[in-house]
Amino acid sequence: KPEEREHVTPYIRNHPDLFKLENYAGDENLSHYRWSVDYPEDFEFISAVYNYLYSTKPDFSMQDVLDLLRRHPEIADINRHRNARILWPRWIVEKKNGK
16 A cells, blocks of 8 residues: 555554554653654754764664763754654545544
């Protein structure tokens, strides 16, 4: 399906026979961070994270990234403006509204 090519989540949800589905709730709300790559600023953000961490710890973790962003909030600012408004594709909106 076209929508499963743009976003992997629908494919995973539509194929529970292939994937184990569970919800995860973390202790901290991290929704103000944007860790996807859809815009040039997102790539700039990911590149900055990589440049800071990879040379000293090639197998860096999510916690390492969070620690880096707390020490250097200017890195998170690179693509923060993209979180202000999420534009969902029409097929997602229609599916949520039962159309």
